[in-house]
Amino acid sequence: MNRTLLALFFVAIGLVDTQAAVQHDHVDRAPQQGREKKWQDSLAKPSLAVTATFDESGKLWLASIRDHHVYVSYSDDHGVTRSAPVKVNAESENILGDGENRPKIIVRKGVIYVSYTQGLAKPMSGDIRFSRSTDGGKSFSAPITVNDNREIISHRFDSMMVNDKGHVYIAWLDKRDLSAAQKKGEKFSGASVYYAMSENGGISFRSNVKIADHVCECCRTAMAVDTDDYPVVVWRHIYDANIRDHALAKLDGRMAPVRLSQENWNVAGCPHHGPSLSIASDGIYHAAWFSNAPERHGLFYAHSADQGRTFSSPLNFGNFEAQPARPYVFSLGDRVYLVWKEFDGENTGIFGMHSGDGGKSWSVPEKLASTSDVSDWPMLISENNLAYLSWNTKNEGYRLIEMGVKNK
């Protein structure tokens, strides 16, 4: 028997079956259900997102997503060996882990805090979920939904911080105001940014509070805690009709949102590229972001010495011909670090530079790591006053690389 012919035959049958399925779908006139099923299927795609943090004892904690569950594991040797992963959500959920989405993990004073976004039935809809462990990661509390609006709409792109008092803050982008406007037949530009706070360490959250209306729909939020224990949130805002520059606000109930960036990027589209924020122990705010405005484009860094009211003239960094992306800023006192991705046509490199004077002057960019296939974005974490690059790649797996060894 001609094996090639046989193989061809089955391939042909396969093709016809697919076509029949497509046409059947068409006849059924059920594109809505079809799209919803496909959204669900897309949620099941494997995720490269790994979020890491150190606890006070130097133990590295990692959160990742696999088969509809968030998993948490730890390492006592900087990631070389890891504990068996423990499920956060016992019940299977669609957990968003692509693009701007990833699980968040913070470990403070023996408590492990986890937040993530759960994809719902409709395309681009989600809920903000939270869980914690008080037994050293052996078990996690049943996840709770943090958004108190329960429409099947977008509540996504969460960021989380825990302050010294053990208050848990979660901010996210929320389309409830857009939904309300649409029901009244009114127009509403973009989404809104909301937050919720827990005073009891995450057992329950207080009512949701709106920070601002008219924010860019699909760029992640970022959060950092100020020296007075109040968190500061940064997001991509929509100014005027479609200027998508950044804004920030402190969640102290007194600060109105302030404009952080002024590139005037006029785009009716989805940049899928959110900002980064770090607040130093001396109270200096450090922010990094991306813009593709015709005149001012690429990656930017600026700092503020007056709690975000005014920022330094932005520093444009990265090689604009190499698609610099995913900037992440991190401070340890007056040392500040920036990492980002660049692509040379074949390989993705993680580049870094550092400042020893609170962001006033910077080292020459240096390539820290690279990979030849897809990868997560780079993040910075610290332990024992040292900064580390935390990066996951498809080919090499998870890597933890100490920053600034050569230039200390």
Next chain:
Amino acid sequence: MRRPGFLAGLCLTVLSLIPSATLAAQEIRPFVRGSYQQIVSARQGKPFVINFWSLSCGYCKVELSMFKELVRKYPQLDLVVVSTDAYEEMESVSGTLEIFSLGKSETWLFADSNTDRLRFEIDKRWYGELPRTYFFGADGKTGAFSGKLEQKDVEQWIKEQYGLR
């Protein structure tokens, strides 16, 4: 399997069914390294538009419905639409394109999981924001735009390029 002749005959019969079925559902080509150059060089000296979109981009759907109208109004418009979704999402992309029925427009779907590599070949200065549209004029002039386009601007370009008044 004693009757290879019969099997071969059946195989040919089945294969012959494919072209019509494929045409009916609109062919979506795999966009790999070199595809962009292939699209552009096949159209040397002629005006055309390449539009990049994805399933997760709301503004892209609005723009696709604009193109749906434009390809009817201007049958001469040479439009190429490329989905930046994963190749595994072919069925979903195909279903969406059926809804927007873009006539004879060429349709493609990213078929390399390393989308950075594909984008680098298309335009080093494109960061993946969507929708992204490239206009190629007959005179060799090109324009790149991020975000939803204004219909009047696109119509003006079409009229200029195809000599319509």
